Amino acid sequence: MTDFRALFDAAERDLDVDALQSLAEGWAEGAEALPPISCTDVYTGLATTAHFQRHLHELVEGSPGAAARHALAIIGFTGELEGRRPAWTLLVRLGAVVQGQLLGTGAMATYRASAIHIVFRVCEANLLRLAQCKAAVEMLDGCPLGSARMTLHPLEEGPISAGNWPELP
Known part of the structure; x- marks a missing residue:
C-alpha cells in the first residue's frame, strides 16, 4: 500500500480510493488461487522429507x-519397482x-526410498x-510394493539427525 501511495505521489495525483480498493481485491483474489504453503507431500498427503527431517x-x-x-519406525517393501x-x-x-491408521497417535510419517518412515511417541497403543x-499397507489392492517389513530405531540410541536416519538393511 505504501508503494501504491508513492506511485500517486510521484504522479502528483490525489490517491484514488477506488483504485486502491481494486488493487486490494485483485491481490486477495490472486492469493486465493495460490497453493497453500505446506509441509505436506502432494502425492501421499504425508509430511515432506524436509518437514520430517526438521521434526x-x-x-x-x-x-x-x-x-x-x-522412536523411528521404517516400513520397507520387498517388491521390485525396477528403479521406478x-x-x-x-x-x-x-x-x-x-494417515488413517495413525490418526490420533501424534505420529508423523513420510514416504522416501521405497519405505514409510514414522516418528512416534513410544507407548503400547502406538506400537x-x-x-x-503395516498390515493395512500390505493389504492395498494391486500394490506392487510387495510385503512389508518394519524396523524400529529408538531415537536415544544413536546419531539419528535431520539428514542421517537409518536405511533399511
Missing part, C-alpha cells in the same frame, strides 16, 4: 528427554492408509497402531 531434528536436539520418548517411482495413484492410496498400519 526429527527438533526431537533429537530439542528438550531433554524428548528423543528418549520417541510408484504410480501417483498408489502413493495417494498409500498415504491415505497410513499396536504401527503393527496395524
Whole structure:
C-alpha cells in the first residue's frame, strides 16, 4: 500500500480510493488461487522429507528427554519397482492408509526410498497402531510394493539427525 501511495505521489495525483480498493481485491483474489504453503507431500498427503527431517531434528536436539520418548519406525517393501517411482495413484492410496491408521497417535510419517518412515511417541497403543498400519499397507489392492517389513530405531540410541536416519538393511 505504501508503494501504491508513492506511485500517486510521484504522479502528483490525489490517491484514488477506488483504485486502491481494486488493487486490494485483485491481490486477495490472486492469493486465493495460490497453493497453500505446506509441509505436506502432494502425492501421499504425508509430511515432506524436509518437514520430517526438521521434526526429527527438533526431537533429537530439542528438550531433554524428548528423543528418549520417541522412536523411528521404517516400513520397507520387498517388491521390485525396477528403479521406478510408484504410480501417483498408489502413493495417494498409500498415504491415505497410513494417515488413517495413525490418526490420533501424534505420529508423523513420510514416504522416501521405497519405505514409510514414522516418528512416534513410544507407548503400547502406538506400537499396536504401527503393527496395524503395516498390515493395512500390505493389504492395498494391486500394490506392487510387495510385503512389508518394519524396523524400529529408538531415537536415544544413536546419531539419528535431520539428514542421517537409518536405511533399511
